[in-house]
Amino acid sequence: MTKGEETRQFIIEKAAPIFNTKGIAATSMSDIMEATKLSKGSMYVHFENKDVLACAAVDHNMKILSSKLENALREGKSAKEQLFAYIYFFSNPINPPVIGGCPLLNFGTEADDTNPIVKEKVNAAIKRGQVLLTSIIEKGITDKEFDSDWNASEFAITLFAMLEGGHLMSRVSGNNDNMKTIEKTLKKIISEKLI
Secondary structure, three states: OOHHHHHHHHHHHHHHHHHHHHOOOOOOHHHHHHHHOOOHHHHHHHOOOHHHHHHHHHHHHHHHHHHHHHHHHHOOOOHHHHHHHHHHHOOOOOOOOOOOOOHHHHHHHHHOOOOHHHHHHHHHHHHHHHHHHHHHHHHHHHOOOEOOOOOHHHHHHHHHHHHHHHHHHHHHHOOOHHHHHHHHHHHHHHHHOEO
8 A cells, every 4th residue: 555545544444433433423524633643634635525534434334344244154154153143243232343333323324314325335235234144044045954934035134123223222221131132032033943
């Protein structure tokens, strides 16, 4: 990387947790300047405006989440183990895998009416998550691990929505009690589909 590319990446890495924690609207360029110790002029050399930086920070947070999730899923040898690993990965919203909480939930909630570019980024990530879950279940059906009549895409939507809802409930309540209930329920449903 060139010096300019390194500086740009440094700014994104410092800005990403701030945007994910405070939100796009509540984060100011002075917040980023304070975290990076760079001048306003330096910031604007690399990013035209706050929205351009916010989009880069959203991408960075999604990339971190995706990378950590991929590593967690590698631990599962069977489809059931992979689904359980997926659930476990999201089971501790009070200490989430990405600083500030789930970027899908954080940015999606904020951007749904205000930022069409970020909204589309989140929507694409949600679809990728559902495709991933569907493929895990379908592989389990093909491998005769799960019942053949299990609707993989419907359960993928259900699992995804329950985990995101549990994340919200846990973050707001300040504890993981609701997520523990959701985790138990999802694992029970999966176990009931085993052959």
